[in-house]
Amino acid sequence: MDSAIQKKKGTGFFRKLCRQWQLVVMSLPMLIYILIFNYSPMWGWVTAFQDYKPKLGISGSKFVGLKNFKWLFGRADFLQSVRNTLGMSIINLVLGTVTSILLAILLNEVRHMGFKRTVQTVTYLPHFLSMVIVVGMAQNIFASNGPLNQLLLSLHIIKEPIFFLGDGKLFWPLVGVINVWKEVGWNTIIYIAAMTAIDPSLYEAASIDGAGRFNRIRYITLPGIKSTFVILLIMNIGHLMEAGFELQYLLSSSLTMDWAQTIDIFVLKYGISKQQYGVATAAGIFKSVVAIILLFAANTIAKKLDESTLI
Numbered sequence: 001m002d003s004a005i006q007k008k009k010g011t012g013f014f015r016k017l018c019r020q021w022q023l024v025v026m027s028l029p030m031l032i033y034i035l036i037f038n039y040s041p042m043w044g045w046v047t048a049f050q051d052y053k054p055k056l057g058i059s060g061s062k063f064v065g066l067k068n069f070k071w072l073f074g075r076a077d078f079l080q081s082v083r084n085t086l087g088m089s090i091i092n093l094v095l096g097t098v099t100s101i102l103l104a105i106l107l108n109e110v111r112h113m114g115f116k117r118t119v120q121t122v123t124y125l126p127h128f129l130s131m132v133i134v135v136g137m138a139q140n141i142f143a144s145n146g147p148l149n150q151l152l153l154s155l156h157i158i159k160e161p162i163f164f165l166g167d168g169k170l171f172w173p174l175v176g177v178i179n180v181w182k183e184v185g186w187n188t189i190i191y192i193a194a195m196t197a198i199d200p201s202l203y204e205a206a207s208i209d210g211a212g213r214f215n216r217i218r219y220i221t222l223p224g225i226k227s228t229f230v231i232l233l234i235m236n237i238g239h240l241m242e243a244g245f246e247l248q249y250l251l252s253s254s255l256t257m258d259w260a261q262t263i264d265i266f267v268l269k270y271g272i273s274k275q276q277y278g279v280a281t282a283a284g285i286f287k288s289v290v291a292i293i294l295l296f297a298a299n300t301i302a303k304k305l306d307e308s309t310l311i
Contacts, residue, residue, distance in 0.1 A: 043058075044058075044281065045281060045285055046058055047061070047277050047278050047281045048068055048069070048278055048281040048282040048284075048285050049063060049064065049065060049066070049068070049278075050062060050063055050064060050278055051064050051067075051278060052277045052278045052281075054275075054277070064278070068278045068279050068281075068282040069282050069286070071279060072279060072282055072283060072286065077261065077266065078266055078283065080258060080261065081261045081262055081263050081265065081266040082263060084172075084243070084248075084259060084260065084261055084262055085240075085241055085242075085243045085262045085263045085264075085287075086240060086241075086243075087172055087243075088172050088175050088176070088243035088244070088248070088262070089239070089240040089241070089242065089243040090240070091172055091173065091175070091176040092175070092176055092179050092243065092244075093236050093237070093240070095176045095177075095179070095180050096179060096180060096183060096184070096187055096236075097187075097229075097232075097233070097236070099180050099184045100184050100187035100188045100191060101191055101225070101229070103123065103184055103185070103188045104188045104191035104192045104195060104225075105195075105217055105221060107119060107120060107188065107192060108192060108195045108221065109213065109217070120185065120188075120189075120192075122185070123184060123185025123188065124185030124186045124188070124189065125185070126181060126182045126183075126185065127182060127183055127185065127186035129182065131246040131247055131250065132246075132250065134178060134182055134247070135178075135246075135247065135250040135251050138174075138178050138251065139165065139251070142164035142165055142174065143164075143165065144161040144162075144163055144164075144165075145161065148164075149161040149162060149164075165251070165253065165256070166253065166255040166256065167255075167256070168255065168256045168258055168259035168260075169259070171251075171252070171256045171259040171260055172259065174251070175243075175244070175247060175248065175251070178247060178251075179244075179247070190228065190232065191225055191228065191229075194224065194225040194228040195221060195224065195225060197224070198220065198221065198224040198225075202220050202224075203216055203220060206219070206220060226307075227307070227308040230302055230307045230308045230309075231308050231309075231310065233298070234295065234298045234299055234302055234309070234310055235295075235310070237294050237295065237297075237298040238291055238292075238294055238295030238298065239291065240291070240294055241263065241287045241288075241290050241291045241294070242264075242287075242291070243262045243264075244262065244264075245262065245264040245265060245268075248260045248261070248262050248265060249265055249268075252265075263283055263284075263286075263287050266280075266283055267280045267283050267284055268280075270283070295310075296311075299311050
């Protein structure tokens with residue numbers, strides 16, 4: 001009887017596909033694109049287990065097993081890059097999430113539509129700026145003789161200029177601030193969309209019952225975007241191994257490299273500059289595997305807490 005039920009389910013699935021053949025055809029180009037550009041390059045993961053030589057190719061290179069992985073975890077600079085990646089990712093996650101929710105709540109409370117649209121436009125425009133331009137602006141603003149230091153000196157908050165761009169301990173917060181400035185408006189859009197789906201009658205009922213603005217935010221707005229927050233949090237946790245590349249690579253210097261080098265910069269350094277392709281591929285595999293584990297772990301925890309999940 002179980003086999004008959006399974007057969008019926010399978011038949012129903014293919015029958016539904018046939019009924020929705022237009023949607024299937026529309027999705028085929030994207031599916032083909034993903035297979036070609038996302039999955040077919042995974043064949044190159046084989047080089048992580050080889051002493052890969054470009055002249056010999058994958059078929060002619062010597063198989064070395066887990067030698068490249070053992071070499072990686074014996075390198076202090078790789079472990080340092082893992083630390084830097086996780087550190088900057090956590091800072092970006094916390095600051096990005098908190099600021100985007102706060103901005104979305106503030107904009108949701110604004111009743112003047114012209115002002116609201118202006119603020120939205122101004123805050124999400126930096127998302128479209130090239131990272132080269134953003135880094136150039138940051139280098140001018142945070143320079144020793146830049147406007148930020150001049151402002152702090154004029155207000156007598158500091159007695160001498162702060163070397164923002166040369167102090168490794170300040171590099172992570174600096175990256176977090178720049179990322180917030182660039183992405184906060186863009187990240188706010190989805191929270192504002194979630195807030196528009198909240199039933200307005202809830203706010204009206206709360207106002208009649210005497211609830212102030214703060215209480216309406218606490219008991220209606222925040223619970224209303226809870227599922228959106230959880231889904232985005234799970235997705236962002238899956239990207240914890242991607243702290244970035246362009247910002248760190250362009251903003252770093254020899255003084256801050258110990259704090260700035262991420263896994264992506266490590267891969268570029270050993271894969272392109274030093275042509276150790278097996279080592280670079282092994283680092284990329286480690287990054288991908290850890291990201292998948294974090295994603296499923298976050299999804300499992302959310303499911304046990306009876307929250308919205310991706311899977």
